[in-house]
Amino acid sequence: VKKPTRKYLLLAVIALGTWVWFRSGDSDEKRIRKCFDRLAECVTKPSGEQSVMMAAKMHNLGNVFADTCYFECERAMMTGDYTPEEVSSHAVRARSLFGDVKLAFYDLNVLLSGEGRATATVTARLTGTMKSGESFQETHELDCVLAKCEDDWRINKVVVVQVLDK
Amino acid sequence: MKAGDDSTEAPPRNALSRFFFPSLTPGYVLRVLGIAACAYIVFSRVLIPLHINGTSMEPTYHDRAWNLCWRFRYRSSLPERGDVVVVRFAGMRVMLLKRVVALSGETVEFRGGKLFVNGEEQVEPYVATPCDWELSPRVVEEGKVYVVGDNRGVPMANHKFGQTSVLRIVGAPLW
Numbered sequence: 001v002k003k004p005t006r007k008y009l010l011l012a013v014i015a016l017g018t019w020v021w022f023r024s025g026d027s028d029e030k031r032i033r034k035c036f037d038r039l040a041e042c043v044t045k046p047s048g049e050q051s052v053m054m055a056a057k058m059h060n061l062g063n064v065f066a067d068t069c070y071f072e073c074e075r076a077m078m079t080g081d082y083t084p085e086e087v088s089s090h091a092v093r094a095r096s097l098f099g100d101v102k103l104a105f106y107d108l109n110v111l112l113s114g115e116g117r118a119t120a121t122v123t124a125r126l127t128g129t130m131k132s133g134e135s136f137q138e139t140h141e142l143d144c145v146l147a148k149c150e151d152d153w154r155i156n157k158v159v160v161v162q163v164l165d166k
Numbered sequence: 167m168k169a170g171d172d173s174t175e176a177p178p179r180n181a182l183s184r185f186f187f188p189s190l191t192p193g194y195v196l197r198v199l200g201i202a203a204c205a206y207i208v209f210s211r212v213l214i215p216l217h218i219n220g221t222s223m224e225p226t227y228h229d230r231a232w233n234l235c236w237r238f239r240y241r242s243s244l245p246e247r248g249d250v251v252v253v254r255f256a257g258m259r260v261m262l263l264k265r266v267v268a269l270s271g272e273t274v275e276f277r278g279g280k281l282f283v284n285g286e287e288q289v290e291p292y293v294a295t296p297c298d299w300e301l302s303p304r305v306v307e308e309g310k311v312y313v314v315g316d317n318r319g320v321p322m323a324n325h326k327f328g329q330t331s332v333l334r335i336v337g338a339p340l341w
Contacts, residue, residue, distance in 0.1 A: 164328035
């Protein structure tokens with residue numbers, strides 16, 4: 001390999017290494033992103049899901065939320081404080097309506113406000129098939145508040161933003 | 167190689183070989199990086215690729231079609247009635263494609279499936295399906311526009327429409 005080419009290759013390797021090192025760190029923002037990833041994983045239901053798998057997911061779902069989580073969703077008439085157990089039982093009931101369902105988060109913007117609190121804005125997209133065979137698709141913007149509990153971030157507040165108001 | 171000469175030379179490469187297997191020269195690397203940077207800026211800031219998912223804008227825009235969102239469409243002007251706009255949620259990964267039917271301060275209603283703005287029935291050549299929507303009159307708030315999809319053949323409850331802030335409009339489809 002020629003000398004100038006070797007120099008450029010070395011620069012590329014250093015840049016790649018820096019990027020990998022930067023991405024692999026475990027900052028608060030990354031932990032919050034992981035919290036949303038866990039939430040998406042718990043809500044997602046593949047067709048023919050085993051009940052053992054469902055029970056494990058619902059148990060994990062409770063660990064995503066703080067001891068009391070405030071939900072504000074006028075459309076679903078679901079406004080108020082909920083415990084993780086109540087969230088899990090609502091999720092079990094909602095999931096039973098679907099043959100399969102997938103929750104995905106996009107455009108997660110995190111703002112750390114200090115003192116173990118953070119706000120996050122995200123687009124949540126729920127797609128799936130109802131038990132009746134009808135396909136289902138809902139997209140909402142969520143404003144969330146998260147609180148840090150023992151090195152882990154938990155969702156403390158979820159407000160469904162009304163993007164279109166009939 | 168010349169007779170009696172100890173030095174060797176690489177055989178000359180033809181144009182096709184140079185095109186598919188270019189030498190990794192500094193100039194070449196810089197050109198590739200420049201093109202990649204330009205493509206990134208253009209397709210993340212100026213022309214956002216759109217993959218249409220859904221039938222809300224049928225027959226104007228079909229399900230699974232591709233388009234580009236022109237970000238500078240409303241840099242110096244506000245959306246007008248009849249414009250098709252791209253409305254964002256939290257970011258630009260998932261967006262809505264809708265048509266502006268009323269501007270701020272105007273009264274919008276649906277009567278027997280017909281759109282009325284300020285009490286006047288609107289001619290909507292882009293609506294191809296029969297519609298039976300009924301929506302009581304409402305005034306569009308300041309700083310907002312009223313957007314509806316072109317596919318009015320679906321029940322009103324299943325169709326996402328309503329007033330939205332002009333700040334959420336990120337551009338318009340390129341074609």
